[in-house]
Amino acid sequence: MDGSESDLSLAGVRGWLLFFCINLVILSPVVSLIFLYVGYNGIGEYAYLFPRLVPVATIDSVATVAIVLFGIYTGVGLWRVRDGAVRVAKTYLIVNLAYGFAGVILQIVSIYPLEIDSSYFSDMAQSAVRATIFTAIWYSYLNRSRRVHATYGT
Secondary structure (H helix, E strand, O other), X not given: OOHHHHHHHHOOOOHHHHHHHHHHHHHHHHHHHHHHHHHHHHOOOOOOOOOXXXXXXXXXXXXXXXXXXXXXXXXXXXXXOOOOHHHHHHHHHHHHHHHHHHXXXXXXXXXXXXXXXXXXXXXXXXXXXXXXXXXXXXXXXHHHOHHXXXXXXX
């Protein structure tokens, strides 16, 4: 069996590629919508302390829904092995990362100029690090995976 035959046996949406698709189409939307619901319902008691909180939360909610829809579009494209699906997935990862950092900035804007304890900034930093790691892992996977190459070509 030569290299091309072994690559053909890898073709298809299975393994980690399938997990990535399920994450984009099912898991991430469900988790994001739960966080939106819980977060948006919880801001009422803090709105008087942070006057910018409601408009910033609204912007964040709209952006979250847009990212979730983009993720679903991306996941379906990968799952159906559409032309350009890997390029779209890489774009999604970069946009999602940028959104992760923009979310940190939005949080700071919503509570500025009030003083915040260091644990709040630590939580925001951890969120940015998690987004960076998520992007790095999946971007690298899309670039290096033999299954991705066998399924979508170059």
